[in-house]
Structures are given as structure tokens and as C-alpha cells.
Amino acid sequence: MSSVADILLWGVLPYVVLLVVIGGTVWRYKYDQFGWTTRSSQLYESRMLRIASPLFHFGILAVLVGHIVGLVIPKSWTDAAGVTEHMYHVLALSIGIFAGVGTFLGLALLIYRRRTTGPVFMATTTNDKIMYVLLVATLTAGLATTVLSLWDTSETSYRDTVSPWFRSIWILQPDVGAMAEAGLSFKVHVLFAFVLFMAWPFTRLVHAFTAPVHYLFRPYIVYRSRDGASRSGSVPVRRGWDPVGTRDRDGTGRRQGGSSRREKSSSGR
Amino acid sequence: MRVMAQVAMVMTLDKCIGCHTCSVTCKQAWTNRAGTEYVWFNNVETRPGQGYPRRYEDQEKWRGGWTLNRRGNLQLKSGNRLQKLFGIFASPVQPELDDYYEPWTYDYENLVSAPASDDFPVARPKSLITGKDTKVEWSANWDDDLGGTAATEEQDPVLQKIRSDSEEQIRLEFEKTFMFYLPRICEHCLNPSCMASCPSGAIYKRAEDGIVLVDQDRCRGWRQCITGCPYKKIYYNHKSGKAEKCTFCYPRVEVGIPTVCAETCVGRMRYIGIFLYDADRVTEAAATPDEKDLYEAQLELMLDPRDPEVQRQALADGVPEDWLEAARRSPVYALAKDLKVALPLHPEYRTMPMVWYVPPLSPIVDLLRDQGHDGEDADVLFGAIESLRIPVEYLAELFTAGDTEIVTAVLRKLAAMRSYMRDITLGQDPDESIAESVGMTGSQIQQMYRLMAIAKYDERYVIPTAHLEEAHGLEEMGCSLDVDGGPGMGQMGGLGEASGRPTPVAIENFNALRIRQTSDDPTGNTQLAGRVNLLNWDGQGNPEGLFPARESEKGGTR
Numbered sequence: 001m002s003s004v005a006d007i008l009l010w011g012v013l014p015y016v017v018l019l020v021v022i023g024g025t026v027w028r029y030k031y032d033q034f035g036w037t038t039r040s041s042q043l044y045e046s047r048m049l050r051i052a053s054p055l056f057h058f059g060i061l062a063v064l065v066g067h068i069v070g071l072v073i074p075k076s077w078t079d080a081a082g083v084t085e086h087m088y089h090v091l092a093l094s095i096g097i098f099a100g101v102g103t104f105l106g107l108a109l110l111i112y113r114r115r116t117t118g119p120v121f122m123a124t125t126t127n128d129k130i131m132y133v134l135l136v137a138t139l140t141a142g143l144a145t146t147v148l149s150l151w152d153t154s155e156t157s158y159r160d161t162v163s164p165w166f167r168s169i170w171i172l173q174p175d176v177g178a179m180a181e182a183g184l185s186f187k188v189h190v191l192f193a194f195v196l197f198m199a200w201p202f203t204r205l206v207h208a209f210t211a212p213v214h215y216l217f218r219p220y221i222v223y224r225s226r227d228g229a230s231r232s233g234s235v236p237v238r239r240g241w242d243p244v245g246t247r248d249r250d251g252t253g254r255r256q257g258g259s260s261r262r263e264k265s266s267s268g269r
Numbered sequence: 270m271r272v273m274a275q276v277a278m279v280m281t282l283d284k285c286i287g288c289h290t291c292s293v294t295c296k297q298a299w300t301n302r303a304g305t306e307y308v309w310f311n312n313v314e315t316r317p318g319q320g321y322p323r324r325y326e327d328q329e330k331w332r333g334g335w336t337l338n339r340r341g342n343l344q345l346k347s348g349n350r351l352q353k354l355f356g357i358f359a360s361p362v363q364p365e366l367d368d369y370y371e372p373w374t375y376d377y378e379n380l381v382s383a384p385a386s387d388d389f390p391v392a393r394p395k396s397l398i399t400g401k402d403t404k405v406e407w408s409a410n411w412d413d414d415l416g417g418t419a420a421t422e423e424q425d426p427v428l429q430k431i432r433s434d435s436e437e438q439i440r441l442e443f444e445k446t447f448m449f450y451l452p453r454i455c456e457h458c459l460n461p462s463c464m465a466s467c468p469s470g471a472i473y474k475r476a477e478d479g480i481v482l483v484d485q486d487r488c489r490g491w492r493q494c495i496t497g498c499p500y501k502k503i504y505y506n507h508k509s510g511k512a513e514k515c516t517f518c519y520p521r522v523e524v525g526i527p528t529v530c531a532e533t534c535v536g537r538m539r540y541i542g543i544f545l546y547d548a549d550r551v552t553e554a555a556a557t558p559d560e561k562d563l564y565e566a567q568l569e570l571m572l573d574p575r576d577p578e579v580q581r582q583a584l585a586d587g588v589p590e591d592w593l594e595a596a597r598r599s600p601v602y603a604l605a606k607d608l609k610v611a612l613p614l615h616p617e618y619r620t621m622p623m624v625w626y627v628p629p630l631s632p633i634v635d636l637l638r639d640q641g642h643d644g645e646d647a648d649v650l651f652g653a654i655e656s657l658r659i660p661v662e663y664l665a666e667l668f669t670a671g672d673t674e675i676v677t678a679v680l681r682k683l684a685a686m687r688s689y690m691r692d693i694t695l696g697q698d699p700d701e702s703i704a705e706s707v708g709m710t711g712s713q714i715q716q717m718y719r720l721m722a723i724a725k726y727d728e729r730y731v732i733p734t735a736h737l738e739e740a741h742g743l744e745e746m747g748c749s750l751d752v753d754g755g756p757g758m759g760q761m762g763g764l765g766e767a768s769g770r771p772t773p774v775a776i777e778n779f780n781a782l783r784i785r786q787t788s789d790d791p792t793g794n795t796q797l798a799g800r801v802n803l804l805n806w807d808g809q810g811n812p813e814g815l816f817p818a819r820e821s822e823k824g825g826t827r
Contacts, residue, residue, distance in 0.1 A: 224475060
């Protein structure tokens with residue numbers, strides 16, 4: 001039998017997370033299009049960013065693919081394809097560590113750049129800082145599971161524990177027992193990820209949801225009729241900007257960046 | 270053929286005095302906000318010079334605009350779609366703040382709050398980016414009037430190109446005699462490469478008037494447009510994380526008044542009007558193989574608004590009747606196509622820019638005058654245009670992808686106008702041979718003179734208003750009946766003066782301007798009529814009008 005804590009963590013929490021992610025994203029998309037941006041700091045500093053950002057982003061994309069493969073494809077399928085347990089893990093480990101370490105290095109460099117470059121640090125909001133903590137925590141825990149599995153082979157059994165649980169969430173039949181049996185490092189990783197996902201819609205991470213894949217297919221030149229603009233006539237829109245000056249930087253963390261977003265979103269009644 | 274209308278501008282560079290009023294008023298109107306401190310939608314550059322941002326014309330470095338691929342098709346110079354997407358995580362060739370300049374203010378408070386001491390308190394420059402002390406080293410017009418050009422003129426990409434072409438060492442001497450101003454706004458191109466670069470599809474061209482805008486809600490801050498635009502006239506707002514650009518003052522243009530830069534131009538050097546163009550042939554024209562043919566190809570796109578076939582098709586394509594009328598009176602069409610004196614800026618970028626320039630003759634006239642020649646004699650001028658290779662080549666690099674013949678032809682027309690009109694001004698018979706020598710007629714020269722020297726407000730700016738039946742779509746419009754002359758004009762809400770919806774600022778300005786420009790008394794001080802001017806009063810007696818009329822008399826005296 002599963003304990004109450006197990007049921008809450010692996011049976012209820014996933015749905016809370018889903019609700020927050022979907023609800024938060026829809027809310028943000030509806031009311032805060034203006035704040036929906038990468039908030040790039042390349043204008044301030046470009047030399048370090050040019051290395052760190054692609055390293056992190058390509059790394060995290062590889063990590064994402066790894067997760068999809070590991071979590072979605074059932075063990076029985078790969079067994080049927082003749083992939084042995086050993087082969088699978090050597091492959092997963094080598095690619096996983098490569099991608100994970102790349103992502104980690106990229107993130108470390110990005111954080112170093114953010115802290116040491118004056119203008120970039122000034123443009124960093126509290127929101128950003130929380131996001132970085134969550135990113136680092138999730139990524140470290142994830143890397144730890146991989147590294148630990150080198151010593152402790154019982155930690156490699158995620159394909160029998162985490163993956164079935166993950167798949168069961170989507171059919172609304174959470175297999176709490178499976179997840180309860182997983183190693184501690186996996187549980188920590190998943191919990192950090194939950195918090196990260198819940199914060200996702202409310203941070204600059206939302207830019208990932210509007211990855212511009214459609215750019216490959218759209219025409220180069222875009223004509224749009226004045227009538228077609230999704231404006232509602234003379235509805236007053238409160239300004240989405242701050243006056244020039246250094247004064248508004250006094251309360252850096254609190255006001256900056258976030259301020260325009262707040263004003264804009266509050267006007268979207 | 271698909272006829273579309275385009276609001277366009279012509280700048281006659283001879284009339285630019287380099288006062289930067291356009292830049293300042295534009296900045297006050299549009300970019301006086303946090304995040305856009307370094308942004309100038311309108312800037313005035315001294316040429317030769319580096320421009321703003323520095324060396325933006327060096328497309329080998331900045332990769333702006335279009336190029337032709339091996340198959341002869343248009344492709345963004347910064348790469349195809351896949352390459353652009355792969356470069357999205359760190360835009361490979363984005364200008365940094367140093368390439369623009371680090372905006373600053375001064376610590377004026379220190380002047381009044383500094384404690385008493387032996388030294389004068391000073392207002393130190395403070396960076397608007399970091400808020401810390403800074404050293405002012407560059408700005409948008411640092412090399413104004415060739416300031417510092419002796420040190421930086423090597424950096425002008427156009428000069429570099431001429432030099433490498435001619436393999437001649439050009440002495441600095443000529444900069445002393447050759448200088449002009451180049452005001453720049455967004456070109457509102459027919460084939461904009463910023464739009465083509467935008468991964469989100471947030472940049473669009475308005476179907477009604479061709480103004481290129483950034484949808485602030487759909488921009489995600491991928492900043493590819495900044496690389497894409499060869500004129501570097503689209504900017505990244507580092508506070509909001511969105512791209513911003515010149516809007517052609519669309520809230521003003523929609524109600525029929527010119528842009529802020531044009532309205533406030535001291536030299537009256539800007540003209541705004543309508544072009545009708547064939548939207549179906551834009552891509553084909555932009556893909557013209559030889560760069561030097563691009564000007565002709567662009568001119569070909571501009572349709573004759575007096576051609577009945579064009580008019581018929583325009584109506585079928587939804588261009589309103591009054592826009593057609595405006596197109597027929599368009600000063601930009603007259604200058605660009607009828608008279609062929611206005612040229613596009615850097616046609617070799619293949620974006621089909623819609624801000625045109627009449628190249629300046631004044632550097633040549635000034636040179637002749639300084640050398641003691643008659644700067645208004647046609648033969649002297651023609652000879653000078655032929656012999657002054659460097660200024661002509663420089664202008665050609667700017668306006669015709671290096672084709673000096675076109676620039677020479679334009680300069681000859683301007684020279685012919687000077688000579689031809691001088692005869693008339695001096696009461697002599699005009700010399701028709703001058704007109705013929707540049708392939709024009711006397712009446713054409715007079716038309717050009719009228720347009721370039723005299724043109725009043727309503728001749729310089731022929732801007733049809735956006736349509737009332739579409740008014741609900743206008744961002745700033747209130748009640749569509751409240752416009753000038755409409756049934757709701759001057760009406761207030763049902764509950765007194767402050768009730769109801771506010772009058773949009775553009776409408777208010779428009780009405781105030783109209784009244785100021787059309788009334789007999791520009792100051793509006795009619796109630797002072799009949800009063801004694803106290804400055805002229807000798808202090809003796811009590812002349813009539815020394816005091817305002819009593820309330821009871823007022824009715825009678827008026």
C-alpha cells in the first residue's frame with residue numbers, strides 16, 4: 001500500500017502542476033502578451049553570451065529529447081527491438097552526460113555573466129533569480145541521478161519506476177506505487193522539476209512555448225490590414241513603459257522589467 | 270497587377286541645415302522612455318561620416334538586407350530560414366550598445382545639493398544603463414559637421430568603398446569642401462528584410478498605407494530584425510525586451526497630418542505623399558540581377574496614378590477614391606517619377622526603400638563659389654559636376670549602387686533649375702536650351718522649382734486620411750463621428766464637459782493646428798484688439814483703450 005505522502009506527492013501533485021502550468025500559460029497568453037519575451041540582454045554583453053547561450057539551449061534541447069525517449073518509450077518496445085539493457089544504458093549515459101554537462105556549463109557561464117556584467121545584473125529581476133535557482137537545482141539533481149547511477153546500478157532502474165509512473169499520469173491512472181519505489185535522487189529531481197514547471201508560466205521561460213518553428217513555413221512579407229488588428233477600438237490601454245532616468249533603477253529588483261508587465265497585465269481587465 | 274498604396278517621403282538634401290530638430294521632436298514624441306534611451310527613430314548624419322550606429326552600412330560585417338543566392342533568388346544576407354533559426358540563441362551579428370552609444374544624463378542634483386566647498390560642484394555624466402559615472406565618448410551624431418572626422422574618416426564604409434574601387438589615395442582635403450547632412454528614418458520598404466527576418470512574424474506592413482510596424486504583443490525579442498535591417502533602423506528596447514521602430518507617426522498620418530519630423534522640419538525639406546505600386550512585382554524587381562538596375566526596377570514598380578488602367582485596378586483592389594486623388598497630387602510621385610530627381614537610399618540592399626532623397630547640389634555650388642566661379646551659371650555647374658568625381662561617386666554609392674550616370678543626371682537637373690530660374694528672377698528671358706540640355710522642358714523646370722522652392726504646407730504634404738468607415742479599427746480613435754466636421758464634432762458627453770470619452774490627442778492636435786494655420790490671427794488674441802500697447806504709452810492722460818471695456822459696455826463696443 002502507498003503511504004499518504006506518496007499519494008500526495010506522486011498522485012495529486014502532478015495534477016496540481018499540470019493545472020498550474022496549463023492555467024498559468026493560458027492566463028499569461030491572454031493577459032500578458034506584452035510581457036511574453038526572451039528579455040534578451042545581448043545588447044549589454046555579447047561575447048560571453050555567444051558561447052554560453054547556444055551551449056545551454058542546444059544542451060537543454062538534447063536533454064529534452066533524452067527525457068522524451070527515456071520516459072515515453074516503454075522498455076518492452078526497446079526489448080522487442082533487440083536493444084539490451086546494457087546497450088541502452090551505455091548509450092543513454094554517454095549522450096546524457098554529454099548533454100547534461102554542456103547544459104550545466106552553459107548555465108554556469110550564463111549565471112557568471114549575469115552576476116559580473118553590470119548592466120546585465122541590473123536588469124535581473126527577483127523573478128529571474130528564483131528561476132535560476134530552480135533551473136540549477138533541477139539540473140543538478142538530474143545530473144546527480146546520472147552520475148550516481150555509475151556507482152549504484154539500482155539507481156538505473158528508472159525505466160521500471162519513473163517511466164511507467166510518468167506515462168500513467170497522462171491516462172489519469174497515476175501509478176503511485178511505481179514512483180514510490182524509485183531511488184531518492186530521482187524523487188528529488190522530479191520534485192525540483194515540479195516546482196520549476198509551476199514557476200514556468202510566470203517567468204521569462206515562457207518564451208520556450210512560442211519557439212518560432214512556424215518561421216520555416218510563413219511567407220517573408222507579412223501584410224496586415226488595419227482592420228485585422230486585434231485592437232478593441234478606443235479601449236484605454238495603460239502605458240507599458242517607464243520614464244527615462246536612473247531613478248527608476250533604485251529599486252532594481254522590484255520595479256525593473258516587472259513593472260511594465262504588471263501595468264500591462266493589470267490593464268487587461 | 271495588384272495595386273497597393275504606400276505612404277512615402279522624399280527629403281531634398283539641399284535644404285537640410287543639420288539642425289536636428291526632427292531628431293529631437295521625434296525623440297520627444299516616441300523614444301523618451303526607459304529602454305529606448307539610445308534609440309533615435311530619426312537621426313541626422315553628417316556625410317562623409319560613420320553614421321549611427323557606427324558603420325551600419327558595412328553589410329559584410331552586419332549582414333543586413335538581401336542578397337541573391339546561386340539560383341538568383343532573393344535570400345536574407347544573414348542566412349536562410351534554417352540558419353536563422355539555429356542562430357536564434359545568440360544573434361550572431363547584433364550590434365551592441367557600444368556600436369550605438371551608451372546613453373547618459375547629468376547629475377544635476379549635485380549642483381544644488383553639494384555641500385559648501387572651495388570647488389565648484391559639477392554635474393557628472395551618469396550612464397542611463399548602469400546609473401554609474403560614465404565617460405561620454407560617442408553618440409548618435411558625434412561626428413556632426415565633420416567633427417573628429419580627421420581621426421575617424423577612415424571608418425566611413427562608403428569612402429572605403431570608393432577608395433578601394435579607385436585605388437587612389439584621396440586626401441582629407443576634399444572633406445573640407447564636401448559635406449552634407451543625411452536625415453534618416455525607417456525606410457518603410459516594399460520588401461523589408463526586418464520583416465522577413467522576424468521569427469515570430471510580428472513585423473507587418475499595413476495593407477492600407479504600407480507603413481511597417483512591430484506588433485508589440487507578438488514580438489518575442491528574438492532580435493533577428495535588428496540584424497536583418499540594413500539601415501539599422503529597428504531597435505531593441507532593453508527594458509521591455511521588444512523591437513521598436515519608426516512608425517511613420519501613423520496616428521498622425523491616419524488623420525491626415527504629417528509625421529512629427531516633417532511637421533517640425535525647419536528647412537521644409539520633407540515631402541509626404543502616396544505612391545501606387547504593383548505589389549505582385551515587388552519580389553521580382555528586388556531580385557534584379559545587376560545592382561545598378563535596382564533603381565530603375567524600383568521606379569518601374571511605381572504606377573502612374575493618372576493611367577486609367579491603374580485607376581481601375583486600384584479601385585478593384587480596394588484603394589479608396591480619395592487616395593487615388595491624393596496619389597495624383599502626390600509630391601513624392603512628382604519628384605521621384607515625373608521629374609526623376611529623387612533617389613532611394615542604398616537600393617543595393619534590395620529592400621525597395623520608400624524614403625527617397627534628392628541628392629544635394631550644394632557641395633558643388635559651395636565649392637565653385639569658394640573658388641570664385643559663378644555657382645549659378647549652367648555651363649560652369651555642368652562642368653563642375655563632370656569634373657568633381659569624388660562627391661558624385663560618393664552620392665552614387667549612397668543612392669544608386671555606384672552608378673554615377675544617374676546621380677550626374679539628377680545633379681544636372683538641379684543645376685539647370687538654378688540657372689534657368691536665375692534668368693527669370695533677373696527679369697531676363699529664360700534660356701530654353703538649359704532645360705533641353707537636361708532633357709526637360711521649361712514648364713517642367715518651373716514645376717520642379719515650384720515644388721522644391723515654394724511648395725506650401727498642403728503641397729508638401731498630401732496625405733489622405735484613413736477612412737471613417739474603418740475608424741473603429743483605429744487605435745486612437747474615439748467616436749468616429751467626433752472628427753473634424755463630423756456630426757459629433759465638439760460634442761461632449763451627456764453629463765457635461767468632462768463626461769464621455771476623451772478626444773484622441775491626434776484629433777485634438779489636428780483641430781488646433783488647422784485653426785492655427787487657417788485663421789487670420791495666428792496668435793488668437795482677437796480680444797486684445799483696440800487696447801493700448803503699454804510699451805508705446807507716453808504716460809500722459811487716459812487714451813481710449815487703456816483699460817479693458819466694462820462688462821456692460823462690451824456688447825456695444827464690439
